[in-house]
Amino acid sequence: MNNIALKDLLYKIADDQLIIGHRNSEWTGIGPILEEDIAFSSMAQDKIGHSYAFFNVLHELGESDPDTTAFLRNAEQFHNCQFVELPIGEYDFSLVRHFLFDHSEMIRFEMLTNSSFEPISLIARKLKGEVKYHIMHANVWIKKLGTATNESIERLQKSLDEAIPFALGIFEESKYEEELANEKIFPGEIALKERWIEQISDVLKQTELQLPDLSLTEARTGGRYGRHTEYLQPLLDEMSEVIKSDPTAEW
Amino acid sequence: MYGGGNLFETPKLDELRNEDPIKLKEFEDRIERGEKIEPNDWMPALYRKQLIRMIEQHAHSEIIGALPEGTWITRAPGFKRKMSLMAKVQDEVGHAQLLYSAAETLGKSREQMIDDLISGKSKYSNIFNYPTFTWADCCFISWLVDAGAIVNQTANARGSYGPYCRALDRICAEESFHLKYGHHCVIHLATGTPKQRKMMQEAIDRWWEPLMHFFGPPDKLSVHTETLVKWKVKMATNDENRQQFLDMYVPKIWELGLTIPDPNLKKNAETGLWEYTEPDWAEFKRVINGDGPCNKERLAVRRVAEERGEWVRQAMLAPQSKYVVPLA
Numbered sequence: 243m244n245n246i247a248l249k250d251l252l253y254k255i256a257d258d259q260l261i262i263g264h265r266n267s268e269w270t271g272i273g274p275i276l277e278e279d280i281a282f283s284s285m286a287q288d289k290i291g292h293s294y295a296f297f298n299v300l301h302e303l304g305e306s307d308p309d310t311t312a313f314l315r316n317a318e319q320f321h322n323c324q325f326v327e328l329p330i331g332e333y334d335f336s337l338v339r340h341f342l343f344d345h346s347e348m349i350r351f352e353m354l355t356n357s358s359f360e361p362i363s364l365i366a367r368k369l370k371g372e373v374k375y376h377i378m379h380a381n382v383w384i385k386k387l388g389t390a391t392n393e394s395i396e397r398l399q400k401s402l403d404e405a406i407p408f409a410l411g412i413f414e415e416s417k418y419e420e421e422l423a424n425e426k427i428f429p430g431e432i433a434l435k436e437r438w439i440e441q442i443s444d445v446l447k448q449t450e451l452q453l454p455d456l457s458l459t460e461a462r463t464g465g466r467y468g469r470h471t472e473y474l475q476p477l478l479d480e481m482s483e484v485i486k487s488d489p490t491a492e493w
Numbered sequence: 494m495y496g497g498g499n500l501f502e503t504p505k506l507d508e509l510r511n512e513d514p515i516k517l518k519e520f521e522d523r524i525e526r527g528e529k530i531e532p533n534d535w536m537p538a539l540y541r542k543q544l545i546r547m548i549e550q551h552a553h554s555e556i557i558g559a560l561p562e563g564t565w566i567t568r569a570p571g572f573k574r575k576m577s578l579m580a581k582v583q584d585e586v587g588h589a590q591l592l593y594s595a596a597e598t599l600g601k602s603r604e605q606m607i608d609d610l611i612s613g614k615s616k617y618s619n620i621f622n623y624p625t626f627t628w629a630d631c632c633f634i635s636w637l638v639d640a641g642a643i644v645n646q647t648a649n650a651r652g653s654y655g656p657y658c659r660a661l662d663r664i665c666a667e668e669s670f671h672l673k674y675g676h677h678c679v680i681h682l683a684t685g686t687p688k689q690r691k692m693m694q695e696a697i698d699r700w701w702e703p704l705m706h707f708f709g710p711p712d713k714l715s716v717h718t719e720t721l722v723k724w725k726v727k728m729a730t731n732d733e734n735r736q737q738f739l740d741m742y743v744p745k746i747w748e749l750g751l752t753i754p755d756p757n758l759k760k761n762a763e764t765g766l767w768e769y770t771e772p773d774w775a776e777f778k779r780v781i782n783g784d785g786p787c788n789k790e791r792l793a794v795r796r797v798a799e800e801r802g803e804w805v806r807q808a809m810l811a812p813q814s815k816y817v818v819p820l821a
């Protein structure tokens with residue numbers, strides 16, 4: 243088994259989950275209605291739990307323990323897509339990101355249930371069940387707000403237009419697509435992207451929202467190779483503020 | 494968590510004079526027998542008013558209380574703490590939701606209550622008007638403010654209004670996890686590195702007075718509450734709750750090698766009661782009336798959240814929408 247390719251795959255999944263979870267948790271206490279406050283917090287907890295599971299697999303493959311890996315690297319060492327690190331913005335942006343990202347996540351986990359690397363397939367099978375609810379939540383709200391008022395439709399459309407280039411960055415190919423596919427660890431980003439387009443189009447068709455022309459959209463890439471927006475490092479500084487204040491301590 | 498030391502209005506005798514004496518007698522007999530009052534049952538207007546006020550204050554305290562701890566979610570040290578703190582603060586927001594629903598059964602809508610919160614007309618627990626400077630402040634709240642809240646809430650759960658009692662039963666079950674989590678956090682700090690111990694001690698020094706305030710003014714200064722006691726709206730006096738808290742938690746704090754910034758604090762072996770320096774009640778009043786270190790900030794956060802979410806709430810009501818959100 244190709245360990246470098248495998249670790250690269252694990253890092254990008256774990257980092258995506260950690261950073262989107264971190265961002266979604268920022269809605270705690272300030273959501274548009276209490277029910278959404280609670281929903282975003284609950285999904286954020288799931289995502290961070292997922293990242294923990296993947297960091298554990300990495301630990302078993304010889305990387306540092308999850309706390310060290312998650313809390314003590316700097317931005318260039320992170321492999322998440324840039325999409326997840328963007329600030330939460332208004333609720334329309336967070337909702338659109340939740341919709342776009344979670345569909346990709348769901349398909350990725352579905353693909354990974356057949357991974358030849360058993361620790362991954364086991365986790366994917368388990369987590370798929372949780373993500374199913376995240377997708378349901380996202381679809382319900384996109385359909386509702388995507389058909390409700392002029393303001394809600396306009397807001398969602400604007401956020402969708404802004405989000406799409408970054409969302410395409412989710413599928414930035416790694417150096418190891420071929421190895422991973424050959425070893426039946428992961429079928430690859432291109433296959434994932436195709437299914438994703440189908441799925442999100444299905445939902446968007448039921449709304450007043452227009453999916454921008456993807457063939458004309460340039461993907462915002464770089465994240466998978468450690469190139470990030472200006473938003474990631476401050477997020478990481480915040481996340482590690484306490485843990486770094488006394489590195490010898492147990493918290 | 495939840496604010497103790499509810500502020501009650503002095504019941505005015507006139508308000509009772511207008512009530513039908515036969516119905517009033519029946520109502521009081523039911524309470525005396527330990528029956529619960531349900532939303533559609535007859536109740537005196539004053540009972541309704543005081544309960545709304547109390548449950549509403551409680552709900553506001555949960556939602557405002559989510560803020561000082563919530564700001565530490567993004568900074569919590571390590572996976573374990575981050576996950577637990579997220580779950581805890583989420584619970585608090587859930588408590589607010591439960592309590593707003595309980596108060597709504599008495600005829601005041603959630604929107605009205607939130608409007609009154611933002612305008613400053615209705616109050617919330619004073620303690621959340623103090624800032625959480627460090628991680629240790631956040632741990633202090635999780636352990637000791639929640640502990641104080643449990644003392645109050647367990648008492649109130651024996652009250653007479655059915656929907657409130659049922660909400661409190663659920664809340665208390667969750668609070669016991671908060672307490673455990675908070676206690677673990679404090680143990681780690683109090684028995685950790687010199688830097689951690691210092692951080693924890695400073696948090697205790699900062700929060701002790703607000704925590705003593707938390708249970709409300711001493712009984713000798715409190716307004717007449719006999720009717721409220723008889724109606725099982727108020728289940729224990731402020732001093733009773735404070736005494737119970739001191740009895741349960743002061744030994745646990747001392748056990749960790751932490752000190753409490755009150756040289757007079759000791760248990761009187763004869764009376765079995767704790768003696769302490771009265772906290773500054775003028776300060777309490779000042780803060781409750783809006784002049785605390787964080788009042789403006791807390792309400793501003795709430796106001797901005799409401800304003801930013803306005804379009805979502807509007808959209809949920811939109812009749813032309815093709816899709817209806819099934820709210821769980």
Ligand SMILES: [Fe+2]
Binds near residue numbers: 585639667668
């Ligand atoms: Fe609590």
Ligand SMILES: [Fe+2]
Binds near residue numbers: 585664
């Ligand atoms: Fe609570």
